[in-house]
Amino acid sequence: MPASTASTDSTDSTDSTDDTAPVLVDREGAVATVTLNRPDSYNALSLELKKALVTALETVAEDTDVRAVVLTGAGRAFCVGQALGEHAEALEADPDHAFDTVALHYSPIVTALATMPKPVVAAVNGACVGAGFGFALACDLRVFAAGATLGTAFSGIGLTCDSGLAATLPRAVGEARARELVLLARNFTPEEATGWGIAGEVVPPEEVATAAARIAAQLAAGPTVAYAESKRLLALGMDRPLVDVLGEEAVGQARCGRTRDHAGAVTAFLNREKPTFNGS
Structure with a gap:
C-alpha cells in the first residue's frame, strides 16, 4: 500500500x-x-x-x-x-x-x-x-x-x-x-x-x-487500557440490555484492575501524589 x-x-x-x-x-x-x-x-x-x-x-x-x-x-x-x-x-x-x-x-x-x-x-x-x-x-x-x-x-x-x-x-x-x-x-x-x-x-x-x-x-499520558475499555463499553451500551452491559462492565473493570496503571494510580492516591500512567 x-x-x-x-x-x-x-x-x-x-x-x-x-x-x-x-x-x-x-x-x-x-x-x-x-x-x-x-x-x-x-x-x-x-x-x-x-x-x-x-x-x-x-x-x-x-x-x-x-x-x-x-x-x-x-x-x-x-x-x-x-x-x-x-x-x-x-x-x-x-x-x-x-x-x-x-x-x-x-x-x-x-x-x-x-x-x-x-x-x-x-x-x-x-x-x-x-x-x-x-x-x-x-x-x-x-x-x-x-x-x-x-x-x-x-x-x-x-x-x-x-x-x-x-x-x-x-x-x-x-x-x-x-x-x-x-x-x-x-x-x-x-x-x-x-x-x-x-x-x-x-x-x-x-x-x-x-x-x-x-x-x-x-x-x-493517560491510562490507555482504561480508555480502550471505555470505548468498547460506551459503544456496547448504546444498544445492549442493561443486564448485558453490567456484565461487560464487570469484565472491563477486572481487565483494567490488572494493569500497572491502576495499581500505580491507587498507590499514588493513597500517597497523595499525582499518578503517572505508562499505558499498561
Missing part, C-alpha cells in the same frame, strides 16, 4: 518520509498524526487515498508505542468525501461494483477509528462533508475550525448514508435532527453542530492543530 507510516522505534519524533503520499503518518512521542494528503482536491477520497488510510489506521492501531491518534487533513479541508470524478468513471466502467468501496474501504476505516484501542481526535481543519463527516463522528473527540463547512451531502447526489452516519449522527443529535440533516442535505457550521449535541471544541482555524495536539498529548 502507498501509505507512509510512522516508525515504531523509540525516538521521540518520527516523520513520514514521502510528503507526496496520499496519507501521512507522523509521530511525536506517543501521539501519531494521520493526515489525509490530497490538499489540491480538498482531500477527496480517491481509491489510492482510501487504501492508504485503511493501512495507516491499522498500523497505528497495532503500534503499542502510539497511545493517542489525531486524524486531520492537509491544506484547507478535512475531507469532502468521495472523489466524484473517479466515482463517475467507476459507474461507467462497472456499475454493479462501483459501490464495493463502501464495504472494502469506508466501513473498515470507520471501524478502525471507532474500535481502535486508544483515543482518536479529529482535527477538523476545514470542510468536512459526506464520508469525511462520518470519519469525524467515528473519532472519540473533535476539534473544529470555526466557520468550517459541515454536511452529510449524500441525498444531494441521490445517495444514502455510509461511513457509519446512520448510527453516529442520530446518537449525536437525535433522530429528528439527523433526518433533517440527511434528507435536506444542507450544510451547517461547527457552531450549529455543537449546539445540537455533536461534541467538539470550536477554535479559530489557525489553532486547530495545536488544540488537537494538546488534547492528544493529554490522552497519550
Whole structure:
C-alpha cells in the first residue's frame, strides 16, 4: 500500500518520509498524526487515498508505542468525501461494483477509528462533508475550525448514508435532527453542530492543530487500557440490555484492575501524589 507510516522505534519524533503520499503518518512521542494528503482536491477520497488510510489506521492501531491518534487533513479541508470524478468513471466502467468501496474501504476505516484501542481526535481543519463527516463522528473527540463547512451531502447526489452516519449522527443529535440533516442535505457550521449535541471544541482555524495536539498529548499520558475499555463499553451500551452491559462492565473493570496503571494510580492516591500512567 502507498501509505507512509510512522516508525515504531523509540525516538521521540518520527516523520513520514514521502510528503507526496496520499496519507501521512507522523509521530511525536506517543501521539501519531494521520493526515489525509490530497490538499489540491480538498482531500477527496480517491481509491489510492482510501487504501492508504485503511493501512495507516491499522498500523497505528497495532503500534503499542502510539497511545493517542489525531486524524486531520492537509491544506484547507478535512475531507469532502468521495472523489466524484473517479466515482463517475467507476459507474461507467462497472456499475454493479462501483459501490464495493463502501464495504472494502469506508466501513473498515470507520471501524478502525471507532474500535481502535486508544483515543482518536479529529482535527477538523476545514470542510468536512459526506464520508469525511462520518470519519469525524467515528473519532472519540473533535476539534473544529470555526466557520468550517459541515454536511452529510449524500441525498444531494441521490445517495444514502455510509461511513457509519446512520448510527453516529442520530446518537449525536437525535433522530429528528439527523433526518433533517440527511434528507435536506444542507450544510451547517461547527457552531450549529455543537449546539445540537455533536461534541467538539470550536477554535479559530489557525489553532486547530495545536488544540488537537494538546488534547492528544493529554490522552497519550493517560491510562490507555482504561480508555480502550471505555470505548468498547460506551459503544456496547448504546444498544445492549442493561443486564448485558453490567456484565461487560464487570469484565472491563477486572481487565483494567490488572494493569500497572491502576495499581500505580491507587498507590499514588493513597500517597497523595499525582499518578503517572505508562499505558499498561
